[in-house]
Amino acid sequence: MSMEQVKIEASAPAAASRPRRRRSQRLAERTLALAGFFAAWQLIAMSGAFTPVLLPSPMAVLQAGWEMLLSGALLPHIAASLARVCQGFVLATLIAVPLGIATGWSARTGNFIEPIVELFRPIPVLAILPLAILWFGIGEASKIFLITYGSFFPIFINTIAGVRFVDPVYVQAAESLGATRMQIFRRVVLMAAMPDIVVGLRLGLGFAFLTLVAAEMIASTRGIGYLIVDTQLTFQTDRTMVAMLLFGFLGFFMSMLLLLIERRLLKWKRGLASRH
Known part of the structure; x- marks a missing residue:
């Protein structure tokens, strides 16, 4: 087996794993954004700046x-x-x-x-x-x-x-x-x-x-x-x-x-x- 074939076979799993890593990273970032949004909403509601009728938690x-x-x-x-x-x-x-x-x-x-x-x-x-x-x-x-x-x-x-x-x-x-x-x-x-x-x-x-x-x-x-x-x-x-x-x-x-x-x-x- 030539060195080129070894390199290609070794790089194939790494190339296949890249899309999975990107998807996981994207999911983590979006989950973090949503969690941050709801946390900010909860803090604003708890601050007393708005009544529950205007902004429920x-x-x-x-x-x-x-x-x-x-x-x-x-x-x-x-x-x-x-x-x-x-x-x-x-x-x-x-x-x-x-x-x-x-x-x-x-x-x-x-x-x-x-x-x-x-x-x-x-x-x-x-x-x-x-x-x-x-x-x-x-x-x-x-x-x-x-x-x-x-x-x-x-x-x-x-x-x-x-x-x-x-x-x-x-x-x-x-x-x-x-x-x-x-x-x-x-x-x-x-x-x-x-x-x-x-x-x-x-x-x-x-x-x-x-x-x-x-x-x-x-x-x-x-x-x-x-x-x-x-x-x-x-x-x-x-x-x-x-x-x-x-x-x-x-x-x-x-x-x-x-x-x-x-x-x-x-x-x-x-x-x-x-x-x-």
């Missing part, structure tokens, strides 16, 4: 959340909000991704679709809310429509960008191998655009949660957004903060789920990057 919020969970008051709100977010987000994805692909792939299609989308994109969700009630009433349909509207645009824009800005080298290589236009579209463009599409999905999911608060203000009796408004009106600030933190945890969990799906779908990209 993290322990008071945790206790309120535990009581709500044990009483069964929390789970129906979580289930209602998750159902609305999932329905609105899936509907937005089913509309935005095909439209974005068609717009990015065909300039003529883009000439028809993009002006209409750009006309509505600056209009905020709250401005659409009265129309949503007028069109769909105060039931679930209006809430899902608003969530779909809010999450549509980032998915659509990122899908267009992913399709339009595919590296020309990939397309030229496929053409030189005799690939047809449809084969290039399916096997090159869609695969290369996938990272941007997934980024759009993660952004769209964030907008879905942002829109959920406005959507659940429409004559709701269940949902985390409704819980925020209801507890705020009765000055139950600890329960209000439970609902706010729930938004953060649920959004984080669903974003991590999308990230795991992205890693499974884009294994080829990581493998390609590791060769360079």
Whole structure:
């Protein structure tokens, strides 16, 4: 066995362990940041600078959340909000991704679709809310429509960008191998655009949660957004903060789920990057 082979074999485990060390370090830093945030919050609450109505301590919020969970008051709100977010987000994805692909792939299609989308994109969700009630009433349909509207645009824009800005080298290589236009579209463009599409999905999911608060203000009796408004009106600030933190945890969990799906779908990209 040559010295070069020995060096390569010895360096392989070290190279494989580097990503694990980086992940561990990243996790430790993020955990430390969160611990520091909650510790600072606890100290400020204990200082007496604010009354518990204005700023309850993290322990008071945790206790309120535990009581709500044990009483069964929390789970129906979580289930209602998750159902609305999932329905609105899936509907937005089913509309935005095909439209974005068609717009990015065909300039003529883009000439028809993009002006209409750009006309509505600056209009905020709250401005659409009265129309949503007028069109769909105060039931679930209006809430899902608003969530779909809010999450549509980032998915659509990122899908267009992913399709339009595919590296020309990939397309030229496929053409030189005799690939047809449809084969290039399916096997090159869609695969290369996938990272941007997934980024759009993660952004769209964030907008879905942002829109959920406005959507659940429409004559709701269940949902985390409704819980925020209801507890705020009765000055139950600890329960209000439970609902706010729930938004953060649920959004984080669903974003991590999308990230795991992205890693499974884009294994080829990581493998390609590791060769360079």
